Amino acid sequence: MxxxxxxxxxxxxxxxxxxxxxxxxxxxxxxxxxxxxxxxxxxxxxxxxxxxxxxxxxxxxxxxxxxxxxxxxxxxxxxxxxxxxxxxxxxxxxxxxxxxxxxxxxxxxxxxxxxxxxxxxxxxxxxxxxxxxxxxxxxxxxxxxxxxxxxxxTATPVSLKLKSDNWFEAFASRPELKQTSDLFNVAMSAYSNIEWQAIRSSNDIQKRISKYSVLCDIGGSLATFSVNCLHLHPQLHAVSFDLPEVSRQARVEQKDLPENILCRLRIIGGGFFDLDSLKQISPNALLESINSPTKSVVYHMKNILHDWSDEKTLEILYNLKTTFLGDSLPDQQITLLLTENHILPSDHPAAEQFNWINRGLDIHMLLMTGGKQRTVVQWQHLLEQTGWEYQQIVTTESPISVVIAKLVKP
The missing domain is CATH 1.10.10.10 (Winged helix-like DNA-binding domain superfamily/Winged helix DNA-binding domain)
Known part of the structure; x- marks a missing residue:
């Protein structure tokens, strides 16, 4: 040596x-x-x-x-x-x-x-x-x-082992994998707490969230992100949306929250490949259940779409668009925040510091789920194809950054 x-x-x-x-x-x-x-x-x-x-x-x-x-x-x-x-x-x-x-x-x-x-x-x-x-x-x-x-x-080592191309549903639905599924959810919750430190420190992101009455975290796992937002924004109501089995675990995880937080949190079970399931989190469905002078919803997905191939990501974004357009007010703006380890342009000041991590996560996702980390250009292309308009990317003091998109209404 x-x-x-x-x-x-x-x-x-x-x-x-x-x-x-x-x-x-x-x-x-x-x-x-x-x-x-x-x-x-x-x-x-x-x-x-x-x-x-x-x-x-x-x-x-x-x-x-x-x-x-x-x-x-x-x-x-x-x-x-x-x-x-x-x-x-x-x-x-x-x-x-x-x-x-x-x-x-x-x-x-x-x-x-x-x-x-x-x-x-x-x-x-x-x-x-x-x-x-x-x-x-x-x-x-x-x-x-x-x-x-x-x-x-489309095959990955995990999909071959599980004999399923949707390992999240396999984890959640097979009793023999419950321990693995629970551990995965706990690990994702831990990562969420780590990433929250950077998101909390971003004035740009927090100012945006403060303007809304409801935040819906799609793929919210154990509702960690939702709870963190509720602690910081007293006007906010939050909805954590994930598979039914994961949502049941989230309710157990969050049952001892202070009443002033718990009363503003909803945990809903469902999936984004099921249009009927998505209707539970349409803008009107979310706003009907709260008392707030402002009636506005922001949707959030953190480290969710990197789990999926471009084809599946297009399907998810299209499903969201279809559901939200079908049940929202005509003049209602619908915003989607995509929080991930986005690959930064090579001339970005933080590219050298963070891209070595983000490129590594890209290969990790290829192995685990067949997914990927994406550049801004790749996001623009995917969003444009599914009726969303790319607005901007907000970087943080960490490898995590937030792509902001708005739904294009006819």
Whole structure:
């Protein structure tokens, strides 16, 4: 092993950042492994810039059938670790160049770093003993379109295990997965509390929320975000909307809230793929149940749409539009806040600080649910197709940012 002077200890980082850093570095480890496993460095012709299409054309391994979009996401992620450099301004397709560090990953490099990465960052040494089949191997197979991923571009390791393309419903409906489902919801609630610190500190976001009488958090899990908003905004009523099984857990979780908070909180069970279910949270349905001088609703989704492919995200956004248009006042503006780890433009002041985390989460979502983290341009495209109008993105002092959209009324 190299001397300790070459490696930074987690002990040099204090508090919450220590743990979040370990998670983000683990995400990067997976993409480094895939970069090595699929010989991506050897697809580059020296230091020449290449598009993804050109890199795929350079592939001579007949066992690998690269999935272009997934390979591009891997390249964007390992860029955060310094293996490649991208330039999206000179072409409609991003151009990537192998860096000096990336050159170390060539199979012919004398340092043999590719071998070290494959051995120590992958699962091969554990697979020898039949201990596990590492998630890194699945990620490589997804990018190379091999094995179970050869003919099914929607498959993920989790969907294959559960035999379901909607693991949230599988978690919530199968008794044998209840413990896993409960743990997932608790973990998401913990993340929500962490992210709330940045959202609370954003004057822009809080001023917007303060203008509304009802906030509806779609995919609200254990109602953590709703409760935090209620504590900060005494005029606000909040609705947390999630699958029925999750909502039951949320009611148990929040049953001991102070009365002045509990009386302004509603927890509703349902799903956003079911139009009848969504009618429970239409603007008029929400406003009928409260006494407020202002009659306005803001909808919020935090780390929800990143769980889904573009096709499913379009379906969700369209379902929301259809429901809200069908049951709202003609002059009523409907706002949607999308809080996620949005990928920031490369020239954004916070891009270097946060995109290495957001790109890592992007690969994590690909593995877990087949979802993705999106850029502003990608959001504009999805919103425009489903009757929503992109307004702006509000960044925070953390990787979390908020895309603001308004429903376009005929």
């Amino acid at each position: 190299p001397s300790t002077g070459m490696i930074s200890s987690p002990g040099s980082i204090a508090g919450l950042p220590k743990f979040l850093s370990l998670i983000a570095h683990d995400w990067l480890r997976r993409s480094f492994y895939v970069f090595a496993k699929l010989g991506v460095a050897d697809l580059f012709d020296g230091a020449k810039p290449h598009t993804v299409s050109e890199l795929i054309a350079n592939n001579t391994d007949q066992t690998i059938n690269f999935h272009g979009e997934r390979l591009q996401r891997i390249l964007f992620h390992v860029e955060q670790g310094g293996l490649v450099h991208s330039d999206s301004k000179k072409s409609t397709e991003p151009i990537f160049t192998l860096t000096e560090d990336g050159q170390l990953m060539r199979a012919t490099h004398p340092l043999k770093m590719q071998g070290i990465v494959l051995w120590d960052l992958g699962s091969v040494q554990w697979d020898l003993g039949g201990v596990s089949s590492g998630i890194e191997s699945h990620l490589a197979a997804m990018v190379a379109q091999q094995g179970p991923y050869a003919n099914d571009q």
